[in-house]
Amino acid sequence: MWKRKEEPPPPVPMASSVKEVAPPVTTIPPEKKMEPVMDTSRSAVAHIGKSVVIKGELSGSEDLYVDGQVEGIIELREHNLTVGPNGRVQANVNAKEVIVNGTMKGNVRAIDRIEIRKSGSVVGDLIAARVMIEDGAFFKGSIDIQKGPEGAKPAESKKAEAPSIGDAQRLGSAPTEVRRTF
Amino acid sequence: MVISMSGNHGAFPSSFGGNLRRLFHRALGSEQVEPSVETITTSVPSQRRSNGLKEFWSRMGQDSCLQILDLGSASQATMSFVTERGHKFYAEDLLSALHGNADFRKLEDESDEQVQRFLDAYLKYDEGQFDGVLGWDVLDFLADPLVKPVVDHLHKLVKPGGALLTLFHTNPAGQSVPQCQYRIRTEEALEIKEYRHGKLQRQFHNRSIENLFRRFASLKFYLSRDNLREVVIVR
Numbered sequence: 001m002w003k004r005k006e007e008p009p010p011p012v013p014m015a016s017s018v019k020e021v022a023p024p025v026t027t028i029p030p031e032k033k034m035e036p037v038m039d040t041s042r043s044a045v046a047h048i049g050k051s052v053v054i055k056g057e058l059s060g061s062e063d064l065y066v067d068g069q070v071e072g073i074i075e076l077r078e079h080n081l082t083v084g085p086n087g088r089v090q091a092n093v094n095a096k097e098v099i100v101n102g103t104m105k106g107n108v109r110a111i112d113r114i115e116i117r118k119s120g121s122v123v124g125d126l127i128a129a130r131v132m133i134e135d136g137a138f139f140k141g142s143i144d145i146q147k148g149p150e151g152a153k154p155a156e157s158k159k160a161e162a163p164s165i166g167d168a169q170r171l172g173s174a175p176t177e178v179r180r181t182f
Numbered sequence: 183m184v185i186s187m188s189g190n191h192g193a194f195p196s197s198f199g200g201n202l203r204r205l206f207h208r209a210l211g212s213e214q215v216e217p218s219v220e221t222i223t224t225s226v227p228s229q230r231r232s233n234g235l236k237e238f239w240s241r242m243g244q245d246s247c248l249q250i251l252d253l254g255s256a257s258q259a260t261m262s263f264v265t266e267r268g269h270k271f272y273a274e275d276l277l278s279a280l281h282g283n284a285d286f287r288k289l290e291d292e293s294d295e296q297v298q299r300f301l302d303a304y305l306k307y308d309e310g311q312f313d314g315v316l317g318w319d320v321l322d323f324l325a326d327p328l329v330k331p332v333v334d335h336l337h338k339l340v341k342p343g344g345a346l347l348t349l350f351h352t353n354p355a356g357q358s359v360p361q362c363q364y365r366i367r368t369e370e371a372l373e374i375k376e377y378r379h380g381k382l383q384r385q386f387h388n389r390s391i392e393n394l395f396r397r398f399a400s401l402k403f404y405l406s407r408d409n410l411r412e413v414v415i416v417r
Contacts, residue, residue: 133261140274
């Protein structure tokens with residue numbers, strides 16, 4: 001009798017069921033997991049919205065997404081610039097990577113690459129290690145491929161460095177940039 | 183023989199051959215001007231061997247740091263081909279410029295101030311700046327008053343010894359033909375992608391081409407099977 005009374009409290013099965021439920025419990029709060037991801041992406045990329053107009057010099061140490069209008073200079077150095085489909089940039093740009101979905105007028109210098117997407121339009125002189133032009137994109141200007149980090153440095157500093165043989169051939173008679181007014 | 187029609191001449195059976203269909207339309211006095219079978223009408227890129235392109239690059243030699251101007255629609259393939267050789271690539275899409283500005287399509291004569299505006303807007307470069315110019319078939323679509331000024335201006339922009347590659351359609355003037363993006367795949371192979379149609383402004387013959395480029399040092403003609411004549415012109 002006494003033994004039977006001891007049986008009813010079933011903490012063991014409860015404990016075991018908790019163990020079985022435990023794995024789904026860990027997957028239950030996906031929202032909590034998503035939030036930090038959203039937060040980090042927001043903090044990593046600065047957004048300029050459709051209705052925003054900025055005139056002047058923009059500089060920063062984080063990636064920038066422009067879907068509005070920017071006129072002047074954009075200095076991002078080690079960070080990326082993305083021009084959204086509604087973005088209109090009329091500026092000289094210095095960045096690590098530039099992706100254009102909208103309209104851009106100005107000279108662009110990128111350490112890594114410049115990508116003009118299908119809906120993108122670029123008028124200006126480009127200097128980068130790699131340039132990509134998608135089918136349907138519009139480009140008017142010049143493209144100078146410069147491999148290595150010297151692509152983003154000012155022209156004066158190039159002469160002081162010791163570039164590789166391949167780069168030396170290019171830089172040795174590097175064409176003078178033709179500045180055109182648009 | 184009586185041919186009964188229900189009033190719709192366009193309802194000719196599609197299974198009939200092209201020649202029979204043309205004969206049929208001609209008999210009914212409703213001959214249609216169809217694009218030549220050999221014109222490039224596919225929207226899928228097609229490959230084409232180009233002796234003119236081969237000659238153009240052989241003239242460029244093995245030098246790097248050349249300056250190459252592309253007057254057609256800029257493509258990844260051409261840009262990569264040029265820059266991988268260590269050259270600097272310039273793009274001026276003259277046909278898109280014309281397409282987007284009606285003023286440049288309705289010019290009266292060469293003295294029109296719009297001609298100078300066109301040159302200032304799209305060909306403002308230093309004299310003797312370019313080693314090579316990829317002109318493609320742009321001249322076929324330019325308005326008459328623009329053709330000579332553009333060619334004379336190119337004469338200024340190309341270095342002595344530099345080369346210009348041009349293509350001329352052999353189709354009659356006024357015919358609508360595809361405007362294509364010419365992509366360089368190899369030194370002697372082009373990929374051609376149609377992106378819109380345009381009306382040929384005139385038909386150039388060999389003599390008219392020679393006259394147009396008489397200030398240049400030499401011209402080399404290459405005939406091909408697809409209604410395109412290739413000409414390499416040396417400054």
